[in-house]
Amino acid sequence: MPYVLELTGISKRFPGVQALSGIDFALAAGEVHALLGENGAGKSTLMKILCGVYRPDEGRLLIDGEERHFHDYREATAAGVATIFQEFSLVPDLNAVENIFLGRELTRRGLLQKAAMRQRAMALFDKLGYAVPLDRPVGTLSVAQQQFVEIAKALSNDARILVLDEPTAPLTPEETQHLFKVMRELQAQGVAMVFISHHLDEIFEVAQRITVLRDGRKIGCVATDEVDMNRLVEMMVGRSLESSFPLRTPPPADAPLMLDVEAIQLQRGDPVNQLHVRAGEILGFAGVVGSGRSELALGLIGELKTARKQVRFDGKPVRLGDPAQALELGIGLLPENRKADGLILDASLRDNISLNNLAKYRRFGGLIDGAKEMAATLKSLADAHVKAPSPHTAVGTLSGGNQQKVVIARWLQQRCRLLIFDEPTRGIDVGAKAEIYQLIHAMAAAGHAVILISSELPEIVGLSHRVAVFRQGAITATLEGEAIHPNQIMLHATGAQHALS
């Protein structure tokens, strides 16, 4: 089989970690090749080498059998390699057409040929079979639409090798199906694709071959039709996983109300919601992306301004004007977007974990007791199972799963009485997910109240004692006990319930 891309013996070292050792990877024309591995296994590093962001310490990169050395992203793009990163590289204020042709605008005598560009863009979206509003700033489009703009941009570059780094993470099931349709279309046109996803079912659906990485080494490359899920999970984690959800123990029925909100409204005209959560209880927030779950959570801690009536925390009326007041009371939020809103990527693990904990280490009228801080840091790193070379490592160099655990480690120290987890396992591999479920479960079992926002139904169903289902900003149902079932949740989340009745 002639390969469009061959990576042989790729090794890469970062200070303190051997990120990749001797990786071989080959991609045939018209193939969807899945890259699978736990967070920190080296998938992203390998792809960054492919698209010119990193240079390998050892190994060769061949395109069409010819050895290439990319010095930056542009050179890789010119060679036909395009990458759709988890973080989009679109300019939010420009529209789809302007984004697609950014830096390569069609001009005649120095003037932009807007009509021609628009036509070319429309042709691209036709080819993808997906309509995107062309005149609106892409920042106002949905995540799925933005992703298709990214793909169109890659295709307009005549990309023959397309890297899709967890493209389905922010998509709804229908949007995911559409993406797969587009991928098959591209496949038929001879485009080779590297597909990174943590969802094994997706990989089985769309990929022909799977390469598994673990701890920077290649564990194997298998054809999708010759392997099953259990075998893959074993290859990934090096052991078979017991059920990833801890056994659910309901809180005592007379557990005190931790948070009780009589009425909360984000903006005039928005739905008015009511909610409560008990000590020791995990309250799930289910619903499709954009249904208002995160906004309500941000409203609860005062990050978004809201109109409220009767907010009681631990039995006492409270104001919750901003996150600092929430923290004082013992309410913490772990944001959905950990890179943008949760972490200081350039700062060390210690500084990130200590961020809101420093008051505990004060001595001599304000100086930080370094020894005490380090001891506490090491303990919470261990408690949260963070894997990192040292507490002084910059958080930005860690894998997604470990970054999330650092955020958790920060809040573990706080002994908060209510923690709000917003998509705690997005972009995180199976093994790390199970660990995070254990941590969340353990917190509830220790008497903390937990609100869990998640787009992954198994997670909501597996962990929650009660589930509030959101649709268009309103809590349309609160499910308990046997009613917590994926079908029930989807009915309420999509509004099918109304259509039926």
Added chain:
Amino acid sequence: MSLADGDFLTVANLLNIVRQVSINAVIAVGMTYVILSGGIDLSVGSVLALAGTLTAGLLIAGLPPYLAIAAGLACGLLLGALNGLLVAYLGMPSIIVTLATMGIARGLGLLYTGGYPVDGLPEWFGLLGRGKLLGIPNPVLLMLAIFALAWLLLSRTAFGRHVYAIGGNEDATRLSGVRVKRNKLMVYAISGFTAALAGLVLSSRLMSGQPSAGVSFELDAIAAVVMGGIPITGGRGSVIGTLIGALTLGVLNNGLNMMGISPYLQIVIRGVIILFAIYIGRERARRT
């Protein structure tokens, strides 16, 4: 060449360099806080002039020395706090806010003095800028004390950590429950205070309150901070770097002078060296 003659490396010359550097270095301490937090303070030069002339004027008017000095420092602190209030609580961009207060402070200084230097200061006032202790000029001692204090505050207190955190990721810091606004207000207040302090030292050294002093001092302070390895976007670096940056600029000025290079050419060379130093710093940061 005087550099080879050995004049350059005499203790007297080195002390001279440090003394010349001290005023810019003290301003740069406050600037370090502001830049670390992700902002910028353009008003320091004007605040320096206003505080310097105010203290001088009040001394001549017969106010008790401690009151006159306190008023000068308080004036810097308050103007800084005003910057902080506008940036942190009203969300205005620091470059615009401090550009405006730069004009306001400069104008107030000119109004207060009528545009004339305030002369005839009491003899003892010269102690701050001209005096020596154990052979070391007082401004140098003051500078070292301020740096020691600033270093302690930045690296060993919660406030300092929060300044870095805000520069690193303000949203994440706020969401984690840190009182970002209050900390930012303090950062600008500190910058106003150190600028006022530098203003008093300058008035003392000149034995005169100069309303037109300190023009473009903000640029020298920013240069010292950036030469010291702090990215202009904040979040990383150390006040020790700022000290090294300020000293490097001082040595450079002194060396160029002693080599008899045309003052016009000196300006060009300084600019080129600053660019070069920042390039090196960035490359180093990229590789780690």
